[in-house]
Amino acid sequence: GRRGRWSWRVPVLLLAYLVYVGLGAGVLQALERPAEVRTARRLLQQRWELLANHSCLQGPTLQRLIQLGAGGEKDEGEGISCAWWWLESLSCNLDFTSQLWKCQLCEVAMTEFVGSHVIVSLQGIIEAYKSGVTIQGNSTSLGRWDFSGSFFFSISAITTIGYGNLSPSTVAGRIFCILFALFGIPLNLVLLNEIGQLMLLGVQRSAHHLEEKFHWKIKAALVMKTCALVTGLLLFLLLPPLLFSSKEGWTYEEGFYYSFITLSTIGFGDYVIGMNPDRTYPNWYKNVISVWILFGMAWLALIIKFCINLLESSSDFCQCNRKSIESS
Amino acid sequence: GRRGRWSWRVPVLLLAYLVYVGLGAGVLQALERPAEVRTARRLLQQRWELLANHSCLQGPTLQRLIQLGAGGEKDEGEGISCAWWWLESLSCNLDFTSQLWKCQLCEVAMTEFVGSHVIVSLQGIIEAYKSGVTIQGNSTSLGRWDFSGSFFFSISAITTIGYGNLSPSTVAGRIFCILFALFGIPLNLVLLNEIGQLMLLGVQRSAHHLEEKFHWKIKAALVMKTCALVTGLLLFLLLPPLLFSSKEGWTYEEGFYYSFITLSTIGFGDYVIGMNPDRTYPNWYKNVISVWILFGMAWLALIIKFCINLLESSSDFCQCNRKSIESS
Ligand SMILES: [K+]
Numbered sequence: 001g002r003r004g005r006w007s008w009r010v011p012v013l014l015l016a017y018l019v020y021v022g023l024g025a026g027v028l029q030a031l032e033r034p035a036e037v038r039t040a041r042r043l044l045q046q047r048w049e050l051l052a053n054h055s056c057l058q059g060p061t062l063q064r065l066i067q068l069g070a071g072g073e074k075d076e077g078e079g080i081s082c083a084w085w086w087l088e089s090l091s092c093n094l095d096f097t098s099q100l101w102k103c104q105l106c107e108v109a110m111t112e113f114v115g116s117h118v119i120v121s122l123q124g125i126i127e128a129y130k131s132g133v134t135i136q137g138n139s140t141s142l143g144r145w146d147f148s149g150s151f152f153f154s155i156s157a158i159t160t161i162g163y164g165n166l167s168p169s170t171v172a173g174r175i176f177c178i179l180f181a182l183f184g185i186p187l188n189l190v191l192l193n194e195i196g197q198l199m200l201l202g203v204q205r206s207a208h209h210l211e212e213k214f215h216w217k218i219k220a221a222l223v224m225k226t227c228a229l230v231t232g233l234l235l236f237l238l239l240p241p242l243l244f245s246s247k248e249g250w251t252y253e254e255g256f257y258y259s260f261i262t263l264s265t266i267g268f269g270d271y272v273i274g275m276n277p278d279r280t281y282p283n284w285y286k287n288v289i290s291v292w293i294l295f296g297m298a299w300l301a302l303i304i305k306f307c308i309n310l311l312e313s314s315s316d317f318c319q320c321n322r323k324s325i326e327s328s
Numbered sequence: 329g330r331r332g333r334w335s336w337r338v339p340v341l342l343l344a345y346l347v348y349v350g351l352g353a354g355v356l357q358a359l360e361r362p363a364e365v366r367t368a369r370r371l372l373q374q375r376w377e378l379l380a381n382h383s384c385l386q387g388p389t390l391q392r393l394i395q396l397g398a399g400g401e402k403d404e405g406e407g408i409s410c411a412w413w414w415l416e417s418l419s420c421n422l423d424f425t426s427q428l429w430k431c432q433l434c435e436v437a438m439t440e441f442v443g444s445h446v447i448v449s450l451q452g453i454i455e456a457y458k459s460g461v462t463i464q465g466n467s468t469s470l471g472r473w474d475f476s477g478s479f480f481f482s483i484s485a486i487t488t489i490g491y492g493n494l495s496p497s498t499v500a501g502r503i504f505c506i507l508f509a510l511f512g513i514p515l516n517l518v519l520l521n522e523i524g525q526l527m528l529l530g531v532q533r534s535a536h537h538l539e540e541k542f543h544w545k546i547k548a549a550l551v552m553k554t555c556a557l558v559t560g561l562l563l564f565l566l567l568p569p570l571l572f573s574s575k576e577g578w579t580y581e582e583g584f585y586y587s588f589i590t591l592s593t594i595g596f597g598d599y600v601i602g603m604n605p606d607r608t609y610p611n612w613y614k615n616v617i618s619v620w621i622l623f624g625m626a627w628l629a630l631i632i633k634f635c636i637n638l639l640e641s642s643s644d645f646c647q648c649n650r651k652s653i654e655s656s
């Protein structure tokens with residue numbers, strides 16, 4: 001009975017969860033993508049006008065200004081010149097012979113550059129850069145409301161982590177986001193609860209095996225509990241920072257901070273994985289992180305539940321003591 | 329027994345909660361404030377050097393650039409000129425006759441302005457502006473890690489809302505934040521649970537009264553439940569947006585979105601109350617919002633729990649049906 005119940009419940013729930021998140025991601029993408037594309041189009045038009053009116057711009061200085069505006073601390077160095085970045089974005093999106101512009105890139109007086117109407121263009125570029133409409137490498141990655149980004153956003157919403165690096169900007173998107181979260185949060189809680197129960201069951205079974213093998217009684221449960229705690233600590237909090245430091249370039253301390261802030265569902269959003277445009281991430285990366293988030297949240301919820309039980313039982317213990325003192 | 333238990337539990341827990349949050353806020357302030365003050369000092373020094381080296385700067389253009397850099401969409405207009413902003417920040421923090429500089433503010437070539445070492449200063453100013461070290465009105469508000477900000481941050485951390493508009497930047501601050509949340513989250517959950525139980529008890533009692541008065545049986549519980557739902561909806565989701573639209577200038581839809589995203593503990597941080605430097609907020613505002621958050625989260629948690637019960641009972645119902653079909 002009990003075993004059979006577990007065996008179908010978690011996979012079915014997980015499937016329902018994935019379908020729900022997938023559908024939500026699709027709808028959100030459909031709602032948010034057009035607005036984003038409009039922003040991107042406006043950006044490209046502004047670039048076009050900027051180039052058309054000023055023929056060419058002081059490459060590195062402009063790049064520097066855009067970096068400044070976007071708050072990028074990373075100095076992308078001399079390697080990627082503004083000219084290149086500029087040309088790429090144009091050649092990818094406008095039917096345009098880039099070679100012509102490439103040779104025209106030269107010096108322009110910055111006084112002219114900061115002229116009133118050009119600064120509007122710059123503002124558009126900075127805003128677009130900030131909202132993720134950046135051009136990296138050879139391909140234009142127009143924004144973040146692609147399916148992968150939308151999927152990650154949906155998970156961040158219904159787990160209530162809510163990093164906030166991406167959030168709906170249209171009214172329809174916001175209303176859908178509210179409805180999606182209203183039914184998604186309970187679904188997520190049910191799934192997490194099932195995963196937690198599965199983990200507990202695993203610990204109990206292992207304790208039972210240990211008991212039978214070594215004829216321990218109380219010891220077995222204690223050993224297994226500490227084992228589960230240590231394994232969980234290693235898998236969910238102590239080892240992931242090593243992965244993050246290799247893939248994101250964070251220090252160990254930053255990775256640990258990110259892990260805790262994520263799994264506790266606080267999600268400040270000061271550190272978010274997969275967001276560094278200068279880095280390339282393997283395909284399995286986001287999937288592994290998603291699994292880590294689900295199991296890690298279930299594990300941390302168990303720990304927090306355990307803490308609450310301790311708190312409640314100690315308060316009940318105090319109350320009992322008081323009563324027994326009063327009655328004696 | 330039961331009534332006596334409630335009468336002391338919630339106030340004691342609330343007191344413990346406030347003491348815990350207050351202590352945490354104090355420690356966080358002590359850990360984060362020095363780093364913030366250092367940043368602010370560096371900013372002021374950079375300003376000083378900028379002025380010293382360039383004697384004066386093109387006021388509005390610089391203001392415009394800083395706004396651009398900080399991503400401020402609000403056009404602060406011609407009213408507050410850069411010169412004024414500039415002078416105020418200097419006169420408040422350095423022993424300095426501002427009148428001298430005021431008359432010196434004039435034109436400077438922007439080519440000079442974008443020179444390599446000046447841009448470092450600009451970067452510092454933009455970063456500081458972004459991290460909230462802005463000067464508003466007549467007083468310098470050096471940063472956001474004052475006690476009020478730290479208190480609001482602490483509540484946002486242990487409720488797991490985690491807006492992320494403020495987050496610890498020092499290693500010590502981050503480690504303390506993790507420890508603080510580790511014990512704070514269970515405490516918050518226990519308090520929310522108690523508040524939720526108190527709300528449920530209130531509904532049950534009202535239903536009981538109704539039952540006795542009108543001799544209804546099933547009707548009374550149903551009426552009270554819908555009453556509680558409607559009251560909760562009004563108090564926690566439908567009326568607060570009106571307050572936000574008057575105090576923050578948001579539209580009703582934005583206020584509703586903020587309310588839901590906050591109470592569900594998602595907390596994207598795209599909308600946060602009390603963060604608009606152009607607005608003045610009454611003293612009671614943040615306190616009222618804190619109470620709203622606590623009671624609203626408890627209410628929404630009850631609703632979500634109710635949804636989960638529906639989900640689980642429907643899944644059990646399915647299972648029972650299947651069993652009865654199998655056995656028949
Ligand atoms: K959150």
Ligand SMILES: [K+]
Binds near residue numbers: 164267595
């Ligand atoms: K958050």
